[in-house]
Amino acid sequence: MSDNPLKSHSDRRKQRIDDLAATAGDTARTDTVTTAGTVEEAPGVSLIASAWRRLRRNPVFIVGAVITLIFIILALISPWIAPHDPAAQPLLDKVRQGSNPVPGPEPGFPLGADPAGRDLLSRLLVGAQQTLYVGVVATVFGLVGGLTLGTLAGAFGGWVDSFVMRMVDVMLAIPSLLLAMSIAALAPRPSQMTLIIAIAIVQVPIFARLLRGSMLAVRGSDHVLAARALGVKRSAIVFRHILPNSLAPVIVQSTLVLATSIIDAAALSFLGLGNPDDRKPEWGQMLGASQHLIGDYPHLAFYPAACIIIVALGFTLMGESLREALDPKTRR
Amino acid sequence: MTETIENVNQQQSSTDALLSVRDLTVTFQRQGEQPFRAVDGVSFDVRPGQTVGLVGESGCGKSVTSLAIMGLLPHRGVTVEGEVLFQGTDLLKESNNQMRDRRGRDLGMIFQDPLSSLNPVVPIGIQVTEVLERHRGMSRKAATPVARDMLDKVGIPDPERRLKDYPHQLSGGMRQRALIAMALACQPRVLIADEPTTALDVTIQAQILALLRDLVQDTGTALVMITHDLGVVAGLCDSVNVLYAGKIVERGDRHPLFAAPRHPYTAGLLSSIPRLDAPRGERLTPIPGSVSDNLPWDHACAFAPRCPNALEVCREVRPELVDDGSRALRCHNPVEVNR
Numbered sequence: 001m002s003d004n005p006l007k008s009h010s011d012r013r014k015q016r017i018d019d020l021a022a023t024a025g026d027t028a029r030t031d032t033v034t035t036a037g038t039v040e041e042a043p044g045v046s047l048i049a050s051a052w053r054r055l056r057r058n059p060v061f062i063v064g065a066v067i068t069l070i071f072i073i074l075a076l077i078s079p080w081i082a083p084h085d086p087a088a089q090p091l092l093d094k095v096r097q098g099s100n101p102v103p104g105p106e107p108g109f110p111l112g113a114d115p116a117g118r119d120l121l122s123r124l125l126v127g128a129q130q131t132l133y134v135g136v137v138a139t140v141f142g143l144v145g146g147l148t149l150g151t152l153a154g155a156f157g158g159w160v161d162s163f164v165m166r167m168v169d170v171m172l173a174i175p176s177l178l179l180a181m182s183i184a185a186l187a188p189r190p191s192q193m194t195l196i197i198a199i200a201i202v203q204v205p206i207f208a209r210l211l212r213g214s215m216l217a218v219r220g221s222d223h224v225l226a227a228r229a230l231g232v233k234r235s236a237i238v239f240r241h242i243l244p245n246s247l248a249p250v251i252v253q254s255t256l257v258l259a260t261s262i263i264d265a266a267a268l269s270f271l272g273l274g275n276p277d278d279r280k281p282e283w284g285q286m287l288g289a290s291q292h293l294i295g296d297y298p299h300l301a302f303y304p305a306a307c308i309i310i311v312a313l314g315f316t317l318m319g320e321s322l323r324e325a326l327d328p329k330t331r332r
Numbered sequence: 333m334t335e336t337i338e339n340v341n342q343q344q345s346s347t348d349a350l351l352s353v354r355d356l357t358v359t360f361q362r363q364g365e366q367p368f369r370a371v372d373g374v375s376f377d378v379r380p381g382q383t384v385g386l387v388g389e390s391g392c393g394k395s396v397t398s399l400a401i402m403g404l405l406p407h408r409g410v411t412v413e414g415e416v417l418f419q420g421t422d423l424l425k426e427s428n429n430q431m432r433d434r435r436g437r438d439l440g441m442i443f444q445d446p447l448s449s450l451n452p453v454v455p456i457g458i459q460v461t462e463v464l465e466r467h468r469g470m471s472r473k474a475a476t477p478v479a480r481d482m483l484d485k486v487g488i489p490d491p492e493r494r495l496k497d498y499p500h501q502l503s504g505g506m507r508q509r510a511l512i513a514m515a516l517a518c519q520p521r522v523l524i525a526d527e528p529t530t531a532l533d534v535t536i537q538a539q540i541l542a543l544l545r546d547l548v549q550d551t552g553t554a555l556v557m558i559t560h561d562l563g564v565v566a567g568l569c570d571s572v573n574v575l576y577a578g579k580i581v582e583r584g585d586r587h588p589l590f591a592a593p594r595h596p597y598t599a600g601l602l603s604s605i606p607r608l609d610a611p612r613g614e615r616l617t618p619i620p621g622s623v624s625d626n627l628p629w630d631h632a633c634a635f636a637p638r639c640p641n642a643l644e645v646c647r648e649v650r651p652e653l654v655d656d657g658s659r660a661l662r663c664h665n666p667v668e669v670n671r
Contacts, residue, residue: 226449226514229435230514231432232436233432
């Protein structure tokens, strides 16, 4: 079999799936030359492999990924690297006896202590863990709920679709933080779980809408028609042929949503709707506790606020560059 | 009416037909728009082991015909009339579930673009075994060797390894072979190939056509070949239906049709493709105009505005399909056969 026409052909196909519908008009582009080199090694380069090649050279992605990675590692190992127990009050005596209600930095306490005499650095580190936990668990819950609703709407269509999507539209019409606050305020006693549930519920409509739209697009694609031409059952069409091909935008979106859920969690904790137990520090809660001292001791608010901003920025940078790399419309 | 004569003629020949399409009419209706008749009274028969071609340019209703036979047209906004008889049963009257059972088991279909017609996230092997699991009730384990034999049969080298490959790891020709393997896994009696070679290189085209020809001969499958490529028709089809604007304008066996086209459209198609036996320097004659010039079939010949032979009557009276058993023609002023 002659190999060359075959390869240049698969090449053109590849280029086409890369560019997808966005550039369907100009399939006869001349930049097949650029991919020709790589195709020599393998008959094709998958979507993910080519996205990864672009991501590796994207400084925005690298910065975002490094921030995210450092945050996750610190959060995971914080109980072992924190110099002190975040709940212990080693400097309580100093607070009580001295004229200074907030002890400054001293040996063993690089950032000083809070008004209760607890080591600030340790509280920040362990707070990272709480923040990560709340953000990730809330996003996972939101993802599960959103995927369920989105699959229902995208698979059945018709009135099920209309019903689910109108509910989703109503939820999306309410500003997300306001909705989360209302849901969290419904709970008789604020706790970490009510905080997580409130944030998760706010995320459900985002994922549901995204997945449903992406499933609708895949439902009309050639390979679904081909599967239907083989008599494949509806359930198999949905779960084997439509759903797996619709997940990419949802996965990318979840990294972006992680950033908002961290910010939302901090905001709700700040407002006293999170975990009230301050022996388990959380950044938003630390921020809230420091507000009456912000005039005299701004560093108490500065450290947790900076942590929230940097972490949210990291997730956003990573999510945005991921989305760009996988979005056919921004491809070159 | 000539239509009824045509039906009587075909009823006689349809006794041994595996698939016979009778007066198939597909109308698309959108709210607030004029209904559009994509396929208009199309009738043809396919016998076991026979290859029937549906030829025509883009938008003439070829693909809609194939989707209507398969029952794959959407239900909303589409009206399908006529009959599609498979071994005597009218497929158009069957329920969605009955058709779903038939597709893949009795009727197979191959599509134009092999890459986009394969699920990108599922290995080839699973996509072939899926059909066997669905229609034969086999377990994945039992279906795997069958799938491997199937890949081997359609000429995929090293099928054991290819079972685990994803579509993007295969070349274009391999992908089309894999699609054929999926379509033929349950040995359907009727195979519809919708432009199976259009997306392939010329060398691969020839291989795929040879493969289809062998499969049809070996298994006695009835093949409906939908194409705009007269080269494909010349190489493969026993009988050819030429479609124009949703109606069959000429039908005949391959050799007489190519040797002496009677309809000006068929003649135009043939003279617009390059031939190796034509004298050097001879120009190709394109068909003037485009489909947008068409007249409605209601009281004219749709092809009249583009037709070199058009008479006054062509714009006033609809020509009917006159069928003498071996050849059918829908024309007021056919091309003279000077032989």
